[in-house]
Amino acid sequence: ILNVEQSPQSLHVQEGDSTNFTCSFPSSNFYALHWYRWETAKSPEALFVMTLNGDEKKKGRISATLNTKEGYSYLYIKGSQPEDSATYLCAFDNAGNMLTFGGGTRLMVKP
Amino acid sequence: GAVVSQHPSWVICKSGTSVKIECRSLDFQATTMFWYRQFPKQSLMLMATSNEGSKATYEQGVEKDKFLINHASLTLSTLTVTSAHPEDSSFYICSARQDGGSPLHFGNGTRLTVT
Numbered sequence: 001i002l003n004v005e006q007s008p009q010s011l012h013v014q015e016g017d018s019t020n021f022t023c024s025f026p027s028s029n030f031y032a033l034h035w036y037r038w039e040t041a042k043s044p045e046a047l048f049v050m051t052l053n054g055d056e057k058k059k060g061r062i063s064a065t066l067n068t069k070e071g072y073s074y075l076y077i078k079g080s081q082p083e084d085s086a087t088y089l090c091a092f093d094n095a096g097n098m099l100t101f102g103g104g105t106r107l108m109v110k111p
Numbered sequence: 112g113a114v115v116s117q118h119p120s121w122v123i124c125k126s127g128t129s130v131k132i133e134c135r136s137l138d139f140q141a142t143t144m145f146w147y148r149q150f151p152k153q154s155l156m157l158m159a160t161s162n163e164g165s166k167a168t169y170e171q172g173v174e175k176d177k178f179l180i181n182h183a184s185l186t187l188s189t190l191t192v193t194s195a196h197p198e199d200s201s202f203y204i205c206s207a208r209q210d211g212g213s214p215l216h217f218g219n220g221t222r223l224t225v226t
Binding site for chain 2: 031034036042044045046049051087089091093099100101102103104
């Protein structure tokens, strides 16, 4: 069983704060690391698919970095807004027809 | 963008009924589709992976005779919960992707309530 862990499990921040959370994954058989954003009552939405060690991707105020050698990825949100409130999921992709999801980080941004 | 349509959104059925859930990729060919179940306050639990034209691969602990998966075409996979019981009540969600390494596109999920 692949071990994909996310921390923290939940996070409360004030509007305007910047925040980050972690996904750790196995460093062997790595193909890609995915980040998804899952809002209540909606389906998960793909944010990033990262493949290269040292990769950094950005989408608006959200960015992510990848370290495949040590098996972790960080997701950063700059200047959090209430609409950023969601569960953020990472998934380890070994290209073997399986993605293993972490437990998610539930972010709540207070206005 | 890629769209995955899942039906029905919500179904209520009596114990003993079989329920079929459909997952369709509307504008791309999905070589692989995944079925998940979400327990309350938990993340997605992968139930099975289905590849078009072949038998689904079930995760440990998931009964394949209970949760029948068919992936008959590159755009359609179905999950049938056979002889549903109240403990099968849950949120089921499918996802699809074109090929290895490409992002998943999720359906909106199906809330199953078995009375």
